[in-house]
Amino acid sequence: MRGNAEAHELIAPGSLTGVLELMARAPGEWMPIAGGTEIMVAHAAGRLREKKLVSLWGIGELRFIEVSGESIAIGAGATFRDLRMHDTVQSGASLLAKAATWIGSIANQSRATIGGNLVNGSPAADSSPALLVCDAEVELISMRGKRRIPYSSFHTGYKRNAMTPDELLYAVHVPLRFAQHRQYLRKVGTRRAMAISKVALAGTALLHGGVVSEIRLAAASLAPLPARLYRTEAVLHGRALGPLAIREAQEALMEEAKPIDDIRSTAAYRSRVAANLLGEFLNELLTAEARP
Amino acid sequence: MYAMPQPVRRSSTAQTMSTSEKTRIVGTAVPRKEGVDKLLGRARYLDDIEREGMWYGATVRSSIPRGLIRSIGFDRRIDWTEFTVVTVADIPGRNHIQLINADQPVLADGMVNHCEEAIVLLAHPDKHKLREAVDAVNVEYEPLMPVLTIEESERQETIVWGADNILKSFLLEKGDVDAAWAQAAHIVEGEYRTGAQEHLYIENNGVIAEWSEGNGITVWGSLQCPYYVHKSLLAVLDLPEDKVRAIQTETGGAFGGKEDYPSTLASHAALLAMKSGHVVKMTYDRMEDLAATTKRHPSRVRHRTALDGDGKLLAMDIEVATDGGAYTTLSSTVLSRATLHSPGPYVCPNVRVSSKAWATNTVPYGAFRGFGAPQAIFAIERHMDEIAAAIGMDPVEVRRRNFLHDGDTTATEQVMREPVILDKLLDRALTESDYYERQKRFAQENQTRAVKRGLGIAAFYHGAGFTGSGERYLNSLAGIDVTPEGRVRVLVANTEFGQGTNTILSQIAAESIGIDYDDVEMAPVDTNVVPNSGPTVASRTSMVVGKLIERAGLQLVGTLRERAGLREEFTREEFFAACERLREEDGAVISLCRYEAPAGIFWDDQKYRGEAYPAFAWSVQVAQVAVDTTTYSAEVEEFWSVQEVGRVLHPVLAGGQIEGGIAQGIGYALYEKVVWKDGRMANNQMTNYIMPTAEDVPPIHVYFEEIPCRFGGFGAKGIGELPHDGPAPAILNGIRDAIGVGFNAIPLLPEDLFAQLVTQESKAEVSAV
Amino acid sequence: MSEHLANSSAGISFIVNGEKRTVAAHGMKRLLDVLREDLHLTGTKEGCGEGECGSCSVRMNGELVNSCLVPVLQAEGATIETVEGLGRAEALHPIQKAFLECGGAQCGICTPGMLMATAQLLAVNPHPTIGEIREGLAGNLCRCTGFKRIFDSVAAVVVEMDATAKTGGAHAG
Incomplete structure (x- = not known):
């Protein structure tokens, strides 16, 4: 334990308004802490710079999963355990349900929140690719009110996001229409469980008569932030899927990817495996199309 | 110090043999002696112990791999009067840990030879104040050129230890290797490498020390060898035997990692306790334990092997090199075991093993389950599969044709006097794993699947007890x-x-x-x-x-x-x-x-000849491996281990030893990589040093063949290290079987598989053009 | 904001193993350290301090958590179960009994966390498949056993609990 608890202040206002008031009074001064699965690791390592922390844990207004006709609204305080156990998340946003099972272990899933995962903004975040390929939106809240932005514009750089210092992530909205799409999600981690992703790829697609009418692709750990692969998508859009299109898409992905070498993997490996995963997804589409 | 009690009476009836007798308790699954305490959470590990008025200790460590210490400064932002500060000047006795060579300082004396070398010790009653204080000690260095790999050390351009960087060397010779090449039908060469491996016991190192004028020093610790600690404390503190006492507390895993290191940590805690006058606890957190304590020796083994037309071994020329780190610690005995295990469980008339442990400016390597044998066995058992491929023979058959049997002699000319049942172990492993049927099925399925499967085998012995004269010296x-x-x-x-x-x-x-x-x-x-x-x-x-x-x-x-x-x-x-x-x-x-040495046993330390071990444990292992060609990752899907370890004293514990060793061996082969950056471990966190989890370890099948050994307690031989020796070569042989590519280095991570496969692909593409 | 649960030493209360406890601890102090240092419940161990090894696993409000990642302020009002609440020497919990008999504990340092993870698994899923057992325990690293006998232990608990349920008997814990 390298951190010193006494060097930090932690308060728990117990209500959303309480937290927002605090953040409005002193924007940027209070670091929100939900399940602590990131912040407490930094604390133990003596790397936690923020002196003032405000607890979001136990605020019921942030921990909800609500299904409306067209989408699921997930409160930022919903844990990954909440997500993976939820019937509609399982059926209507199955990629997200699958990603939820990837988070650390059972003990991490019962504390880690979707809000924390997104705000932390790791390029390797497990839930990000699934949300990106489903056109998810995030809803931000402050004393000034609420606003919704596409999740694809939430991350703005390495561990940077579009929130203002007085804002909190309130909810994530996941459209249900992608349940009709062909879907793909695969993570390549350091091991089967308790693994940080070396690379992950998510995809949703619609084909009509062998032609790609809609496709969304997103990856983890291929760039400084979780991101859609727009240029790769463009290669496929409107194309009849076949070996040549697949090969060109893979080449486009290898061009588009900007991974790094770090202690977990190499850039070359990440690019190539992402391309292989894309090949696996596209070949699955091809096989599914070929079926009567 | 233990005082020999008086009433020791020898009885003439005491020498009865009992190994063949029916037993009531031996061989049954009695409850683990300390099991209930562990299950109730009331077993007291070192960090569970608090003492009234206890202080806490911390260590200021070197940030460079090699250099002279120019100055040690204490930042004024800290009130140092609250602290006890110990430097090399405070050591009352010898500044050396007492192991094989007393070359490792307790605290750096004017020079550092590896990152994380201890320079200054601090103690304070509030443990939360120590971190900032450690950071406030400013050590200025004059950096010197470090040597960080075996190859750099071998070049001997920079000498970092002794006259030649060689911590220890051995030469073992049997027959006439040089004369054999001319008669060979085949000559097969190979080079095999293994990396450092961290023990990753879940309880980090920890010691509590208490000093009083009357009783001297008492240390409690998470440790394997209390008398090693005792010996070092005598020398470091310059105390008589009755003023030094070492006590083991419940120990949360060790695997060799708490063999030599606790002597250093206990010396540190003792120095702080003596100077401060308080009971001092020193526990490492995971980051410090990973960065600063010992690991398994990295190795490079080269084989050159001559065979006749029937695939029988004619000559083995073996060169073993290990990285010992900055000080000798146990490198010479690890090298000895590597040397003696390097020819594998085979008969060969002409053998030469030349081995050297090289000094480098890294944290000294130490004991780890297997102690040199896993490195040597990785090399010979991978090499046997390369031999099989080179001469076009089934790897199973090559082994069978060369196995040791009763009456044969090993490379040290030790005669196998006890029954050797390698054929039986092999047959059982093949039967239990349904080896040939599975192999046939995989060959079929692999043609169309992205995940390729294969089976790999390893056969090996592990010498039980100390090498050569070791047990006689231990007395x-x-x-x-x-x-x-x-x-x-x-x-x-x-x-x-x-x-x-x-x-x-x-x-x-x-x-x-x-x-x-x-x-x-x-x-x-x-x-x-x-x-x-x-x-x-x-x-x-x-x-x-x-x-x-x-x-x-x-x-x-x-x-x-x-x-x-x-x-x-x-x-x-x-x-x-x-x-x-x-x-x-x-x-x-x-x-x-x-201890009484068995009669009729000789060992020549100079020529490395004779009875290397009183007994050997034997094993054949089979790994079923799957290689995913989409992700370049290899996984073990199922594992079979057949062994002869003498009498099995406790079936549940024995099975647990085998399974646990195999899991560590799987980690050694496919997951566990120490990432180095400028002589420092860069991935010193559990998040980044990857051991297999409950989802990664495959089903493991364990079978014992029992032949009671006359030298062992109720016929038992050693068991603990054996299972770690085989998984790495078995797994890499399985990968070769699955995809037809042999890999000669571990850990073999997906990135390594990828790099080699892509290189080969691009070569193939070029040649296709 | 008089409702605020403040920081430091005001006194944080929760139920541990059925008993209400109040500690005067700093809010950012880890639940792990409060259990070990303030309440002297040293059965819960620290292995890594980063939620990776699971040695500090306890149950909090019916869920498994790594107590090294819980600032104690967030445990205010919670119900916490640690290994000390599982069974007693004269009446081991069926999970403890199974681990003892099946060889599920070797060095014992991961054991308290492993037992709590098992308790959690079986509370949620009384008849887990081997795959579910593996997943349920994947956050608890054991370096000794290779996990096989831990899986055997969990399977044995299931059998034992089923038998107890059939005969209408009760067990401790």
Whole structure:
């Protein structure tokens, strides 16, 4: 334990308004802490710079999963355990349900929140690719009110996001229409469980008569932030899927990817495996199309 | 210091052999002796112990791999009067840890030779104040050119240890290797490499030290070898034997990682306790433990092998190189074991093994389960598959044609006097794994699937007990006493750290005396209470110490029969009544036995010839491996392990030893990589040093063939290290079987598979053009 | 904001193993350290301090958590179960009994966390498949056993609990 608890202040206002008031009074001064699965690791390592922390844990207004006709609204305080156990998340946003099972272990899933995962903004975040390929939106809240932005514009750089210092992530909205799409999600981690992703790829697609009418692709750990692969998508859009299109898409992905070498993997490996995963997804589409 | 008690009486009836007799307790699954305490969470590990007024210690470490210390500055933002500060100037005795060569300083003296080398020690009553204080000690260096790899050390352009960077070398020769090449039908060469491996015991290193003028120094610690700690403290603190006491606390895993390192940590805590006058606790957090303590020696082994037209070995020329790190620690004995295991379990008329341990400016490498054997066996067992490929023979058949049998001699010309049943172990492994049927099925399925499967095999021995004359030098003393409260106690310095020492030695004591398991307990591992029965290493506890306890039990009963009227057949009550009669006469009831080397055994330390080990444990393992060509990752899907370890003393514990060793071996092969950056471990966190989880370890099938060994406690041989020797080569052989590509280095991570496969692909593309 | 649960030493209350406890601890102190240092419940161990090894696993409000990642302020009002609440020497919990008999504990340092993870698994899923057992325990690293005998132990608990349920018997814990 390298951190010193006494060097930090932690308060728990117990209500959303309480937290927002605090953040409005002193924007940027209070670091929100939900399940602590990131912040407490930094604390133990003596790397936690923020002196003032405000607890979001136990605020019921942030921990909800609500299904409306067209989408699921997930409160930022919903844990990954909440997500993976939820019937509609399982059926209507199955990629997200699958990603939820990837988070650390059972003990991490019962504390880690979707809000924390997104705000932390790791390029390797497990839930990000699934949300990106489903056109998810995030809803931000402050004393000034609420606003919704596409999740694809939430991350703005390495561990940077579009929130203002007085804002909190309130909810994530996941459209249900992608349940009709062909879907793909695969993570390549350091091991089967308790693994940080070396690379992950998510995809949703619609084909009509062998032609790609809609496709969304997103990856983890291929760039400084979780991101859609727009240029790769463009290669496929409107194309009849076949070996040549697949090969060109893979080449486009290898061009588009900007991974790094770090202690977990190499850039070359990440690019190539992402391309292989894309090949696996596209070949699955091809096989599914070929079926009567 | 343990004082030899007076009433030791030898009994002439004590030498009965018992290995073939039916047993009541040995061989059964009695409950783990300390099991209930562990399951209730009340077992007291080092960090669970708090003392009134205790202070905490921390270590200022080198941030560079090699250099001169220019100055040590103490930042004024800290009130240093609150702290106890220890530097090399405070060491009352010798500034060296007492191992094989006393070359490792307790604290750096003007120079550092590896990152994380201890320079200054600090103690304070508030543990939260230590981190900032450590950061406020400013060490200025004059950096010197470091040597960080075996190859850099071999070049001898920069000398960082002794005259030539060589910590130790051995030359083992049998027959005439040079004359054999001309007769060879095949000559196969290969180079094999293994990386560092971290023990990753879940309990980090920790020690508490207490000093008083009257009692001297007492240390409690998570440790394997209390008498190693005792020996270093005598020298470092310059104290007489009766003023140094080492006590083991419940130990949360060790695997060799708490063999030598606790001598350093105990010296540090003791120095702080002496200077501060307070009880001092030093525990490492995971980051410090990973960065600063020992790991398995990295190695490079080169093989050049001559075979005749039938695939029989004619000559083996083997060159072993290990990276020893900055100081000798245990590198010479690790190298010795690597040397003696490098020819594998095969007969060969001409063998030469030339081996060297090289100094580098990295944290000294130390003991780790297998102790040089996993490195050597990785090389020979991978090489056997490369030989098979080169001469177009089934890897199973190449091994079978060259296996050692009873009466054969090893590379040291040790005659196999005990039964050697490698053929039987191999047959059983093939049958249990349905080897040929599976292989056929995989060959079919692999043609169309992205995930390719294969089977790999490894056959090997592991020498039980200390190498060569080691046990004779150790001269271990162990025994049994009976307390006035009617408890039979096992008196050994051998430690429990999960493997089952407490349980098996209690079983042996109960069995040999003829009382119940529940009547036996372990005396505390405290150098004031128990004699020096040697270190808990080298798979020697069941065999060597077990035998001493078996003898001590028989000796006690013999004495009670001769002198206290104990009948031939006796009840529990009669036994304890007889003990009390003996106590009235002698004042105590105690039976001690000293190690006696088996007759007719010789070992030549100079020529490295003779009986290298009193006994060998044998094993054949099979790994089923799946290689995913989409992600370049290899996984073990199923694992079979057949072994002969003498008598199995406890089926549950024995199975647990094998399975646990295999899991570590899987980690060694496919997951566990120490990432180095400028001589420093860069991934010193559990998040980034990857060991297999419950989802990564495959189903493991374990089978024992039992042949009681006459040298071991109730016929047991060593078991603990054996299972770690085989998984890495078996797995990499399985990968070769799956995809037709041989990999010669571990850890083999997906990135390594990728790099080699892509290189080969691009070469193939070029040649196709 | 008088409702605020403040920081430091005001006194944080929760139920541990059925008993209400109040500690005067700093809010950012880890639940792990409060259990070990303030309440002297040293059965819960620290292995890594980063939620990776699971040695500090306890149950909090019916869920498994790594107590090294819980600032104690967030445990205010919670119900916490640690290994010390599982069974007693004279009446081991069926999970403890199974681990003892099946060889599920070797060095014992991961054991308290492993037992709590098992308790959690079986509370949620009384008849887990081997795959579910593996997943349920994947956050608890054991370096000794290779996990096989831990899986055997969990399977044995299931059998034992089923038998107890059939005969209408009760067990501790």
